[in-house]
Amino acid sequence: MASALSDRLSRIVKEMRGQARITESNVTEMMREVRMALLEADVALPVVRDFIARVKEKALGQEVVGSLTPGQAMVGIVNRELAATMGQGVADINLAAQPPAVILMAGLQGAGKTTTTAKLAKHLIEKRKKKVLTVSGDVYRPAAIEQLKTVTAQAGAEWFPSTPDQKPADIARAAIDYARKHYFDVLLVDTAGRLAIDEALMREIQELHTILKPVETLFVVDAMQGQDAVNTAKAFSEALPLTGIVLTKTDGDSRGGAALSVRQVTGAPIKFAGVSEKLDGLEVFDAERHAGRILGMGDIVALVEQVTAGVDMASAQKLAAKVKSGAGFDLNDFLDQIRQMKQMGGLSSLMDKLPGNMGAKATDADLTRAEKDIKRKEGIICSMTLKERTKPEIIKATRKRRIAAGAGVHVQEVNRLLKEFEQMQGMMKKMKGGGMMKMMKKMGG
Numbered sequence: 001m002a003s004a005l006s007d008r009l010s011r012i013v014k015e016m017r018g019q020a021r022i023t024e025s026n027v028t029e030m031m032r033e034v035r036m037a038l039l040e041a042d043v044a045l046p047v048v049r050d051f052i053a054r055v056k057e058k059a060l061g062q063e064v065v066g067s068l069t070p071g072q073a074m075v076g077i078v079n080r081e082l083a084a085t086m087g088q089g090v091a092d093i094n095l096a097a098q099p100p101a102v103i104l105m106a107g108l109q110g111a112g113k114t115t116t117t118a119k120l121a122k123h124l125i126e127k128r129k130k131k132v133l134t135v136s137g138d139v140y141r142p143a144a145i146e147q148l149k150t151v152t153a154q155a156g157a158e159w160f161p162s163t164p165d166q167k168p169a170d171i172a173r174a175a176i177d178y179a180r181k182h183y184f185d186v187l188l189v190d191t192a193g194r195l196a197i198d199e200a201l202m203r204e205i206q207e208l209h210t211i212l213k214p215v216e217t218l219f220v221v222d223a224m225q226g227q228d229a230v231n232t233a234k235a236f237s238e239a240l241p242l243t244g245i246v247l248t249k250t251d252g253d254s255r256g257g258a259a260l261s262v263r264q265v266t267g268a269p270i271k272f273a274g275v276s277e278k279l280d281g282l283e284v285f286d287a288e289r290h291a292g293r294i295l296g297m298g299d300i301v302a303l304v305e306q307v308t309a310g311v312d313m314a315s316a317q318k319l320a321a322k323v324k325s326g327a328g329f330d331l332n333d334f335l336d337q338i339r340q341m342k343q344m345g346g347l348s349s350l351m352d353k354l355p356g357n358m359g360a361k362a363t364d365a366d367l368t369r370a371e372k373d374i375k376r377k378e379g380i381i382c383s384m385t386l387k388e389r390t391k392p393e394i395i396k397a398t399r400k401r402r403i404a405a406g407a408g409v410h411v412q413e414v415n416r417l418l419k420e421f422e423q424m425q426g427m428m429k430k431m432k433g434g435g436m437m438k439m440m441k442k443m444g445g
């Protein structure tokens with residue numbers, strides 16, 4: 001796993017300590033790292049070049065004195081520029097048209113057009129209280145028409161029937177006529193996709209565009225598509241006046257560089273991001289969060305992987321079962337947890353994976369202290385009898401002194417540990433069975 005950009009820049013900065021300004025020579029070296037990070041995130045090469053040129057201009061001669069190191073300042077500049085590039089434009093769907101407002105969905109097969117059509121229908125019904133009709137112009141795949149019918153019903157919208165023997169243009173005319181007569185606010189038009197760009201497909205969708213005069217022409221693109229996304233985006237934006245982008249499958253494990261490429265090539269704003277296969281898995285695109293993801297700042301995914309790899313699954317399951325059955329969390333479990341933390345390679349390796357600023361706040365001295373603290377806690381629990389570990393409330397003052405002496409610590413430390421344990425126990429009681437896994441999943445997303 002590649003290390004986060006912030007780490008790499010910090011390394012360069014170590015070599016140029018004392019410089020208060022970003023200069024031509026150090027910016028070139030830093031830009032090499034930024035370029036690598038963007039390429040690793042699957043941003044297309046021409047887009048990377050453009051972007052680097054802009055950042056370089058912005059960065060040169062910038063004051064970086066103050067609390068930030070030049071490396072962090074540079075990460076800040078890159079991050080802001082990424083977010084600004086991806087974030088311009090209006091966020092929500094434009095419906096400013098004589099009803100029905102038509103939304104035309106364009107994109108390759110498998111990009112997520114049908115799913116996104118239903119997600120948008122649900123969004124417009126629930127958030128904007130609109131009456132929504134959907135129709136499929138995909139006359140090549142009967143299954144695609146059926147799929148739209150199914151997901152439209154799930155979204156609570158109405159579906160306009162079409163069949164493979166019709167022409168897409170006729171379907172479009174009939175659907176818009178029906179929508180007008182039945183007072184629909186919005187007509188969502190799903191279209192045929194191909195596995196690759198082809199002329200006939202482009203002409204067909206252009207014809208649909210002329211007939212439908214959509215207020216929104218959305219380009220649906222798979223975030224996992226990587227470098228290819230640029231060619232697809234170029235072809236679609238040359239054929240159609242795109243008004244927005246929907247980036248799907250952002251829940252996958254790509255770094256999402258496609259967003260930057262597609263935004264730059266089409267000039268259209270990224271309006272939504274697909275975050276799951278389910279119909280409520282559509283979010284307004286968050287450019288800042290996405291910028292962080294492209295740069296791999298604070299590689300949380302790697303952190304979670306490390307945590308789950310380090311955890312002894314058998315004992316984690318035993319613990320989960322215990323919490324679930326209400327048997328209670330005792331000091332033996334607490335000790336298990338402490339030992340697992342040690343197994344994970346210590347705190348310092350975990351801290352390295354946290355986002356730049358958070359990680360930077362903990363100095364080496366802090367970490368050594370924290371690691372020593374873990375060892376002392378282990379010592380304290382080991383000095384207790386098994387009975388005391390299962391029922392810590394029986395530990396009286398004299399025993400506390402004995403335990404402290406056994407572990408070579410002050411009695412206050414024993415008290416502190418018992419208090420901490422109590423808090424942890426309270427937390428565990430609140431957590432039902434899968435709570436811990438849920439927490440990790442959240443961190444991963």
Ligand code: GDP
Pocket residue numbers: 107108109110111112113114115116193248249250251252273274275276277281
């Ligand atoms: P179409 O050919 O462009 O209409 O694509 P589909 O809507 O049929 O989607 C293709 C596949 O991608 C399906 O299995 C969808 O469930 C899946 N999919 C679409 N959007 C998302 C998303 O945001 N996240 C995930 N995980 N899967 C998605």
